Amino acid sequence: MILATYDLWGFVSENQAELLEGLLNTLKVSAIAIAGAFVIGAILGAARAHRIPVVSQLTVVYVEVIRNTPILVQIFFIFYALPQLGIVFDQFTVAWLSVMIWGGAFNSENFRAGFEAVPYRYREAGYALGFSRFATFLNVTLPIGGRISIPSSINTYISVLKNTSLMYVIGYAELTTTSLNISNLTLETKESLTVLAVTYLSLVWGLSALIRFAESRLALPESR
């Protein structure tokens, strides 16, 4: 018999340590994946924008495969299918790796759009000043195009954070897994779901506020 009680504070204080560790694991996995997605996105986005042969085509394949298949199936594939080929990862590795691969694909599109928005005459000006192609990218395209792609890439990072909740299916003890596992034992379903909703919404809304802040502070002077 489930009693019609609702004791959010009791749920949180009794399971404080576990919930906090779950939250930290969520943040840890997200941070690693976001950092990775940033690097992958910047490099592959640059390769796409500059039409670097082979790398550019491979990036298109990578992006299309990731964009057109569900991330949940990608997680299943990495966790259950790759071991058949002798490639075995532990849960923590699958957790950050799968969302990093996913985020990297979307982020390379964000960066490509940003880099392509930089007018060609800016790059020409760089070459005219004697910069090499690479130096022109570092000093002209990256600072300008990178700033253009900030809002859309933060959107991708928010999705990365939300997608870490999918690690429930591989049993990695991030926030969703931790909170739901506790309520499976104690039947405090409502309390557990409240904790999840409040925590994720605070994180997501906080990051969204960051987008608006970044948009106003980092926007290019001329578009302000």
Add this chain to the structure above:
Amino acid sequence: MPAWVEPVARYVLFEGLPGTLRVSAIAVVGSALIGVLLGTLMTVDFLPLRWLIRLYIEVFRGLPILVTVFIVYIGLPSVSRSLEFDPLAAATIALVLWGSAQVAEATRGAVQSIPREQHEAASALGFGWVGRHGFVILPQALRRLLPPFVSLLVNIVQNSTLAQVIGGLEVLEAGERQNERLTAIPPIGLGEIHAFEIFGGVLVIFFVISFPLTRLAAVLEKRLARAGFG
């Protein structure tokens, strides 16, 4: 082809795929109807209503869809026994909550992008609020909403796999059940692992559905931009 392939493929395509398609179809239609209604109401000059819809949008776009799935599947029944749904229905409801929030946001933008004069001209012809939006504003706004609708369809088809987490029989769950069956020791299963082929096949199924749709969305987007709507 090895003998195990045929029954696995049959199960995934004839038991799993219909689940995926049914959830997706209902979720897309539900999201579109509720989303367009909410998005249009967002443009009404009545602050409490706007705040309420804004809250709905921010909550269901902000939550991981998996959490929404659990709220519908285990949260609602813990509040009232009459709110119990089977896994596929629960996943569909969660997808509609998320999808309608997405559509509402897009619709608000599309409706607001229709010039004031269109509203004024419709009013001058004697249309009320409903007629003005139903016959004049929305038909123009929908044109702009077509590419986001196609993207929504792709996202909903992919996110319908979340039903697997609560045991709903769709493509991924069908593949997972077959994977477990084959792995089981004989005589129940084969004692063989075919996870790579099975989950690889599931990836291919989704790619085959999604890829043409993402191409279509890109084409529609371009056509719209060329028509001067970008």
